[in-house]
Amino acid sequence: MKIKLAMQKFWYNFIRFPKYVLFHPFDGYDELKREKKGKVSVAVIFMLLFILLRIYTYLGEGFVINPRNPLALNTFDEFFSVALLIFLFTVGNWSITTLLEGKGTYREIFIVTGYSLFPVVIIGFPAVFISNYLTLDEIGLYSLAMSAAYFLTGVMLFMGILNIHEYGLLKTIFTFILTVVAMAFMAFLGLLFFDLIQQFLSFVKSVYQELRLRY
């Protein structure tokens, strides 16, 4: 009985509720926000599944459309590129919406980002699997499914941000543009920071070397 209860809970958290949010964005995100139905653990698992999907696509996509060298796969790169993108987006969006009277907390932004990956994960895995059994003429179906999945993800993310901050349409679009700017700015600062650290370290290293060679 315990197992059955756990299964039902799992089914509700990972399938039923995200599906409900996808098709009823206003009600769904309202429940997510007010009734605390969104869970950070679920969001994190969706993000991990998305990273897994990218790796699976790299290796397991149908032969007819997969020109990638399996030896060139770098799982760390795949992991960090997604993690970094999510980090930049959530932090960027949070800093912009805090200034623009958004009602959402960082936790909610994070949850929305994770939940919005639901369509890609749920359509992506079977689609990539099926792409192994398609010929060149039929591969269009696969591309269509994948673009539909990414489109739905975009819709979910957009509706999520709109709802948790209690914004209107234009203001959401405006925040998205500002978020992209903030992300670019953060990336720039990060690069600058690493470059300076590198230069500083090499300076310390050369001073140390000089001293050691002299004395």
Next chain:
Amino acid sequence: MKKKVWLLLISLSLIPFLMGSTYNYSFYGNVIHSSPGFVYEADFHSKSLGINLKSPEYFAVYDDTIYAVDSGINALIIIDEDFNLVDSMTVFPFAEGVNPLDYEFKDGSFVVESDQITGLTLNKPEGIDVKDLGIYIADTDNNRIIRLNHSYEIVDVYSTPEDPVFETTSFQPRRVTVDVTGRMYVIAKNIFEGIVELSKDGKFNRYVGVNPIKLTAWEIFTRRFMTEAQKKKLRKYLPTTFTSIMINEDSFMYATAKARNMNAENTIQLINPKGIDVLNRNGYFRPMGDVQFLRSRHVAVDHGPSELEDIAYTDSGIYSVLDQKRSRIFTYDSEGNLLFIDGSAGAQRDKITQGVALNYFKGDLIVLDRIKQTFIVYRLSEFGNLVARAVDLEAHGKFAEASEYWAEILTKNSNYEIAYNGIGRAHLRNGEYKKALENFKLGHDTYYYSKAYKEYRNNILRDNFTYIMIGAGALIVLMVGRSIYKKRKRGESLLYED
């Protein structure tokens, strides 16, 4: 005994060094070892010919004879099939019935004897083509094309064509090639409109093979805000210039062009009689010479794409291009698969210092080296011969026989990925789809893989049709049954929605 074994081992270990370093590109773009397709066979030069060549520019092959032009001694050189000199001519008399007074000649381009023009001379000729219709020489600095008959008498002279372009630029033909009807295709210096097509009588027809320039949206955008002075300072956007042309029996023209910036994608073209590039580019990479190259300047290594200087074709659609920059010869089949990469830079007998022309001559490949003034003859290696035969058999539809050759090729060079495709095609014809799939996967041929897979999948579906239908039927029954069961359990009506 022991000594002999040691000697054998040492000599065996030397083989890789003696073979030189021929390579090819794998599907993933890595440089991998490959067997040489052509090996040095012979060479002939000023000394062996007994003529003082200065700057041989180009040569053509016709009827087992080599016709070359030298821009240093302004001569036409004829060499027979045993590589002995037949004749070397600097003055060409007029054929019977040709009146020199019908033409206008440039000063110093003719010979006068007793107040009569008796013959024409050449001034830095750079191109030649020999066909049944005669010998066509691009007499570059005399701004004309001379047509000789096969007893080396002048039949006709074609001077500057009538096109507005030549009012400002002088007509300096570099290469000429002639189709079966006598139409001439000419590459002229400083002409960027394309290849000049002249009619049989030397009248200007049109430009063919024009390489249009595509500006990016950003370039168009920024150019809108520039003044005329700024635009002039920009790098000039000139269309690709052709370096060499060779027409085949079906009037399709093989052409090489200079790469623009770092873009070498259209440096090899096959121009059909309509003037459109129809080259097959189904290989792992577009035919363009070297695929991997440095993009920025380097102290020790040449950078930039291959500079293709000449192109030559042989049977069953195989063609070779000559890279002057790195002195390499790239051989492709009609589908655009890179078959071999041969040749290397150097002053040794089998190496090339500055290749200017190449031609197939009785199955061999002859490269003309301008600096060494040497013709270098390369013959197909054992491996190369197998590949050439396999390609030829496939061109004649004998896939099963070709497959045996491909298999033998793989025992000689297991890096040769395209051989798997040859084996796969034979399996595909035989209906052995599973084996075909394996081979196409190894050869990375998605097109044929897809074809074989379709058949393979259809076979499986056909064989298991009953089970699939039973399964689908059972699934439907189960689903309907489940919903009925659920409704019954809840005490709802089966027919009406409550």
